[in-house]
Amino acid sequence: MTFTRYAIYYAPPAGAAWSRFAASWLGWDMEAGLVLPHPQAHGLDVAAITGVPRRYGLHATLKPPMRLAEGQTQSALEDACAALAASQTPITLDGLQLARLGRFLALRPTGDETALKALAAACVTELDPFRAPASEAEIARRRGAGLNPEQDANLSRWGSPYVLDQFRFHITLTGKLPKPQLPAVEDALNTYLLPLLPAPFAIGDLALMGEAPDGRFHLIQRYALSG
Numbered sequence: 001m002t003f004t005r006y007a008i009y010y011a012p013p014a015g016a017a018w019s020r021f022a023a024s025w026l027g028w029d030m031e032a033g034l035v036l037p038h039p040q041a042h043g044l045d046v047a048a049i050t051g052v053p054r055r056y057g058l059h060a061t062l063k064p065p066m067r068l069a070e071g072q073t074q075s076a077l078e079d080a081c082a083a084l085a086a087s088q089t090p091i092t093l094d095g096l097q098l099a100r101l102g103r104f105l106a107l108r109p110t111g112d113e114t115a116l117k118a119l120a121a122a123c124v125t126e127l128d129p130f131r132a133p134a135s136e137a138e139i140a141r142r143r144g145a146g147l148n149p150e151q152d153a154n155l156s157r158w159g160s161p162y163v164l165d166q167f168r169f170h171i172t173l174t175g176k177l178p179k180p181q182l183p184a185v186e187d188a189l190n191t192y193l194l195p196l197l198p199a200p201f202a203i204g205d206l207a208l209m210g211e212a213p214d215g216r217f218h219l220i221q222r223y224a225l226s227g
Contacts (some may be wrong), residue, residue, distance in 0.1 A: 001006035001218065006077060006130070008063035011219060012171070018096075018196035022107075023058045025173065025193070026050045029055030029218045030209065041188040042175030049082060052175030055216045059208075063123040064160040065133040065153045065211060069074035078132050078208060078221060084126055085206045091115045095199035098189055099170070101180045103177050106170040106184060109201055116169055116203065119225075123206065124163045134159045 012019035014031045022035045023029050027050060038046040068077070094111030101108075109116065132157070134142075142155055151161035162168070173193075175184060205222045212218060 001210065001212060002017070003218075003220075004224050005065040005067050005211040005218075006074070007061060007065040007209045007211070007217065008081065008127065009057075009059040009143075009207040009209050009217075010062060010169070011057070011059050011169075011209075011222065015226070016196075016198065016220070017060060017196055018193060018198060021192065021193055022171070022173065022194055025189075026054050026191060028054045028056055028057050028216060030217050033216075033218050039192065042184060044188055047179075049174050049177065049220075053172040057217050057219075058171065059207070059209070059217075060066070060169050062120045062206065063127055064163070065217075066159060069130055069132045072130045074210075074220075077127070080127055080130065081173075081208045081221070081223050083207060084122060085227075087227045088119055088122065088206075088225045089115075089227045090225045091119060091198050091203040093201045095201050096171070096197045098186065100182065100186075101168075101170060101202060103179060103182065105173060105174045105189065106172045108168070108170050111117070111200075113169065117167055119203070121164050124158055124160075126172060128158065131159055136159060174196070177202075 011117050024039055027038050027047060029036050084182045093109040096107045097110050099106055099108040139155060146196060150167050154163050155161045155165055173189065173219060177185060205224045206227050207222050208220045210220050
């Protein structure tokens with residue numbers, strides 16, 4: 001398959017009960033490349049609630065989606081991901097919790113995030129030679145959302161505002177919801193997903209992802225953190 005962009009994700013383990021439910025909630029299995037039926041949940045229109053994050057799959061972004069720089073190849077990126085993962089150690093946090101990020105709902109880690117932030121920073125900086133510069137249109141669109149000075153500097157240097165000190169690990173579960181709808185969606189996720197969440201929460205690999213021409217992201221390869 002030919003990919004238009006690449007990203008480095010934390011991709012939850014496909015076999016875990018929580019990730020099976022959450023992938024079905026989104027409606028896309030990025031590991032198998034399959035559309036999934038949404039669960040029935042308190043009469044909610046889950047397809048509409050999850051329309052925005054569906055194409056990205058169940059994940060947390062470590063290095064945001066990028067086009068390959070001129071002269072770079074997917075094969076070279078795969079080799080660099082393998083080398084990076086081999087230099088990093090597995091991470092264990094206390095667990096995951098459901099959180100509001102503005103009007104989005106996501107899973108956020110509990111416990112000390114120092115090692116996790118360092119892993120994300122390594123992905124951003126060490127793999128940056130593979131990233132083609134953002135276009136002027138992309139930069140203008142990002143700035144239109146309103147950025148603080150550090151986010152703007154990150155956008156100029158790293159192609160994304162929300163990296164390094166501005167990074168917040170999160171596994172997105174919804175699009176931007178109307179405020180009156182948030183409690184009902186929270187209630188459904190607390191009922192069906194919360195009891196399945198892992199404690200402790202372990203991160204043992206990096207996932208190289210590719211965006212297909214239809215905009216959906218697919219898992220290319222996992223690389224074990226073995227440093």
